């Protein structure tokens with residue numbers, strides 16, 4: 271079927287209790303018996319967040335949000351060793367202003383839906399999660415990371431010569447505190463799972479093969495609280511950050527477009543991409 275956004279979706283029934291829907295880059299398996307949906311990003315090689323993935327992400331969340339049977343979402347990756355490499359740098363390089371604006375709006379939309387969700391959201395971080403990947407995780411209610419010191423998480427934007435916008439910074443501050451955020455963002459720090467746990471960036475570190483089962487167990491604990499009370503509390507806690515972006519949404523897009531279009535910033539991003547490619551070859 272074609273959704274109102276023009277994204278093709280495949281629907282399938284895999285049992286009486288489980289429903290599945292899949293787009294190009296997102297697959298969702300909804301378990302009607304538990305009320306839990308597992309949403310997986312599947313954009314090889316590194317789940318970088320391009321315009322299409324962000325759009326599919328927002329549509330999938332919207333569908334779950336209006337599904338009365340769905341009370342919680344586990345967000346994870348179908349790609350081994352990678353949760354998400356963050357924003358697709360090629361979406362921010364060598365394109366025109368209209369494209370940058372459309373891309374940024376899609377990112378804002380996805381974030382407003384994820385951070386503002388009424389459902390319980392748990393990030394099952396089964397791999398590296400820099401920058402935009404960290405934003406996804408920090409926007410959830412709870413974070414469980416795989417215990418593998420090769421994986422890192424953090425807002426490393428300054429290492430690319432770019433700057434995390436105020437709404438990334440706000441939720442990072444709410445998660446790890448002002449001082450830790452200041453240091454972390456200025457230096458563009460990436461943390462191992464153990465260090466991320468120490469500063470409170472993730473809530474639990476578990477063996478790689480236990481990430482999903484732990485997420486399900488944590489979900490059951492959160493489900494023990496009456497939905498209406500938990501939802502009103504979540505909304506009370508998150509409303510100021512949501513309102514701030516909604517109020518300044520157009521200015522934020524303008525700011526991004528003018529910043530990213532600068533020659534010096536384009537050059538920094540190109541150098542970073544070349545560095546990534548060299549490392550891989």
Ligand SMILES: CC/C=C\C/C=C\CCCC/C=C/C(=O)SCCNC(=O)CCNC(=O)[C@H](O)C(C)(C)COP(=O)(O)OP(=O)(O)OC[C@H]1O[C@@H](n2cnc3c(N)ncnc32)[C@H](O)[C@@H]1OP(=O)(O)O
Pocket residue numbers: 315316318352354355356357358359360398400401402403426427430432433434435525526529530543546547548549550551
């Ligand atoms: C004043 C302020 C106002 C407004 C705001 C202004 C600015 C905007 C800020 C925007 C916020 C930005 C957020 C972001 O998310 S930027 C992206 C940051 N991401 C990273 O730095 C991660 C980079 N990637 C890695 O570190 C590694 O790839 C990773 C994830 C650890 C995996 O490592 P590995 O398995 O070894 O894989 P490779 O490195 O070999 O990568 C494989 C392949 O993927 C390409 N690639 C990797 N990451 C990205 C990416 N983010 N975007 C696009 N492409 C990516 C990589 O180049 C390889 O490609 P190849 O062709 O060589 O196969």
